[in-house]
Amino acid sequence: MIRERLREMGLDRPLLTPAQAAAVLEVGRPTVERLIREGRVSTVRVGRKVYITAASLERLVEGGVPAAQAAWLALRLMERAGLRVELFTDPKGGFRASAGGKEALGVSPEEALLALAEALAKEEEA
Structure with a gap:
């Protein structure tokens, strides 16, 4: 489900910015930041930037165990x-x-x- 949505939005890649993740999930950026703080999505830090893994968004939506x-x-x-x-x-x-x-x-x-x-x-x- 998430992979199809990412393709539709032209974001078919493994790492997303918090703003991109918010758009995919159709929530606000504060919600994405809360998900990050709670450890419900996996992040990767590159320098000072934080990216969210597309795989963790899939697990979040599908309710799967990592x-x-x-x-x-x-x-x-x-x-x-x-x-x-x-x-x-x-x-x-x-x-x-x-x-x-x-x-x-x-x-x-x-x-x-x-x-x-x-x-x-x-x-x-x-």
């Missing part, structure tokens, strides 16, 4: 289940996670851990 937080929770649950989780870079690029005889690939460590958790969960359901 990938890093979801991966950390999945890792903790796998360890509590007695699984030894290994994470390493893949020679072909990306990351590989393994545990319990299963392996999964991802372009980031978070994606690899979440893919592994999904594979293990599917195995449990079967």
Whole structure:
């Protein structure tokens, strides 16, 4: 939803100014500044300027859990289940996670851990 809106507005890029983010969300700049203070959107500082990540706007609108937080929770649950989780870079690029005889690939460590958790969960359901 946010990606389509960004394209329509000619703002299809990973970083937005607070004013651009306000326009995308159709709120005032003070609301965006409050979202930043509350940590509900991710920011990147370049010199004295602050930019908001488009991905964090998507999470905000869609109500999703940040990938890093979801991966950390999945890792903790796998360890509590007695699984030894290994994470390493893949020679072909990306990351590989393994545990319990299963392996999964991802372009980031978070994606690899979440893919592994999904594979293990599917195995449990079967």
